[in-house]
Amino acid sequence: MIDPIPGFSKLTKEEKIQWLGRTYLAGNTDAENILKQYWNPDSRLQQLHEEFTENTLSNYYLPFGLAPNFLINGERMAIPMAIEESSVIAAASKAAKFWGKHGGFKAEVLGTRKIGQVHFMFNGKKNKLQDFFRKVKPELLEAVEPLTKNMKKRGGGVVNLELRDKTELLGGYHQLHGTFETKDSMGANFINSCLERFAETFKAEAGKYEAFSPSEKEIEIVMSILSNYVPDCLVRAEVSCPVEELADHGMSGEDFAAKFVRAIKIAEAEPYRAVTHNKGIMNGIDAVVLATGNDFRAVEAGIHAYASKDGRYTSLTHADVRNGEFRFWMEIPLALGTVGGLTGLHPLSRIALEILQKPSAEELMKIVAVAGLAQNFAAVRSLITTGIQQGHMKMHLMNILNQLNANSKEKELLVTHFKTHNVSHSAVEEQLDKLRS
Numbered sequence: 326m327i328d329p330i331p332g333f334s335k336l337t338k339e340e341k342i343q344w345l346g347r348t349y350l351a352g353n354t355d356a357e358n359i360l361k362q363y364w365n366p367d368s369r370l371q372q373l374h375e376e377f378t379e380n381t382l383s384n385y386y387l388p389f390g391l392a393p394n395f396l397i398n399g400e401r402m403a404i405p406m407a408i409e410e411s412s413v414i415a416a417a418s419k420a421a422k423f424w425g426k427h428g429g430f431k432a433e434v435l436g437t438r439k440i441g442q443v444h445f446m447f448n449g450k451k452n453k454l455q456d457f458f459r460k461v462k463p464e465l466l467e468a469v470e471p472l473t474k475n476m477k478k479r480g481g482g483v484v485n486l487e488l489r490d491k492t493e494l495l496g497g498y499h500q501l502h503g504t505f506e507t508k509d510s511m512g513a514n515f516i517n518s519c520l521e522r523f524a525e526t527f528k529a530e531a532g533k534y535e536a537f538s539p540s541e542k543e544i545e546i547v548m549s550i551l552s553n554y555v556p557d558c559l560v561r562a563e564v565s566c567p568v569e570e571l572a573d574h575g576m577s578g579e580d581f582a583a584k585f586v587r588a589i590k591i592a593e594a595e596p597y598r599a600v601t602h603n604k605g606i607m608n609g610i611d612a613v614v615l616a617t618g619n620d621f622r623a624v625e626a627g628i629h630a631y632a633s634k635d636g637r638y639t640s641l642t643h644a645d646v647r648n649g650e651f652r653f654w655m656e657i658p659l660a661l662g663t664v665g666g667l668t669g670l671h672p673l674s675r676i677a678l679e680i681l682q683k684p685s686a687e688e689l690m691k692i693v694a695v696a697g698l699a700q701n702f703a704a705v706r707s708l709i710t711t712g713i714q715q716g717h718m719k720m721h722l723m724n725i726l727n728q729l730n731a732n733s734k735e736k737e738l739l740v741t742h743f744k745t746h747n748v749s750h751s752a753v754e755e756q757l758d759k760l761r762s
């Protein structure tokens with residue numbers, strides 16, 4: 326068993342790598358070089374990356390690409406995406422191109438409210454707690470004034486604060502349930518700071534509240550934290566066109582629309598399919614969220630919770646045909662920022678936001694939702710026509726060639742060959758062997 330290492334974070338980067346090499350990578354003479362190969366020669370840039378987090382050894386690259394030709398609410402946009410999956414950007418671009426010729430994407434923000442909670446235990450008389458909350462609420466709001474001053478100037482702040490009785494779920498459990506408006510910031514630090522101030526004040530004031538018995542004065546604050554479930558921070562994206570414009574791969578527009586709607590109905594009805602269907606949507610969403618320096622874990626958690634809001638995990642997208650018109654849409658919760666956090670710190674997120682013409686958080690919500698809808702359209706379109714593997718493996722060809730150490734000439738010849746042949750790992754291996762012999 327390996328001994329624990331004390332004070333690892335205090336070691337220099339070089340010392341950390343040495344320790345790692347000795348302890349876990351002995352025998353891999355290349356490991357140190359690989360880690361160092363990704364250090365940025367610009368020491369300021371390297372330091373910036375190291376200071377994002379703790380115990381940094383190297384930088385982990387992802388491709389940063391562009392899906393052009395999106396028409397969103399009448400404006401032409403190119404969407405930056407950070408993603409490793411070979412077919413995602415191509416699929417987004419294809420969907421953008423198609424809908425660009427069929428009316429474009431429409432997107433609207435339906436709400437921007439976020440939630441944070443102070444979770445606490447109180448085992449006394451509930452009516453006394455309610456009276457106490459009514460009395461102390463103005464003091465709670467006053468206590469966060471210094472924290473909310475700047476946010477208020479930008480039009481945000483604490484929108485509401487309620488006492489919620491959760492004792493049916495857990496004995497003694499109550500909440501201060503706060504609603505916040507955080508404008509162009511994602512708002513996690515703002516919300517958490519406000520909540521911690523609420524909690525401190527609430528506890529201190531409870532200790533002095535005369536109507537409480539000694540045990541009632543001992544409110545136990547369990548934790549204060551924002552919720553990543555943001556069903557009131559909601560955006561809708563939609564496309565529509567006459568069904569005949571959907572003719573594809575020898576299928577009539579009517580047949581395509583009917584099959585497409587059926588595929589969506591299956592994802593609505595069947596959780597196994599819904600998870601994969603929604604994963605395809607997240608391919609688009611995460612890629613833009615990541616490129617713009619936003620928190621993709623928060624977005625993922627919130628969106629999947631929303632997909633099961635009615636008690637069963639279901640499709641995030643929906644489609645129908647009415648009076649000859651095909652409609653395809655999605656509503657998703659998205660808590661995003663275009664100021665604060667990594668957005669202004671990471672040089673590539675700054676560029677991504679510049680490419681998007683420096684959007685407000687609401688504008689970014691629309692763009693991200695559109696990227697998700699486009700991705701889902703492209704995936705379902707492939708699934709119901711050619712099958713997913715044809716396009717996917719075409720895009721994956723370069724990865725296979727790299728795995729097989731093909732040189733540039735071999736890559737060129739095989740890319741040409743596979744323009745007209747089905748790609749599979751064994752077929753590529755076979756062709757490469759032929760070429761080499």
Ligand code: MEV
Pocket residue numbers: 410601602603604605606608704705708713
């Ligand atoms: C692959 O990353 C995403 C898909 O599986 C999505 C879907 O099945 O709808 C193609």
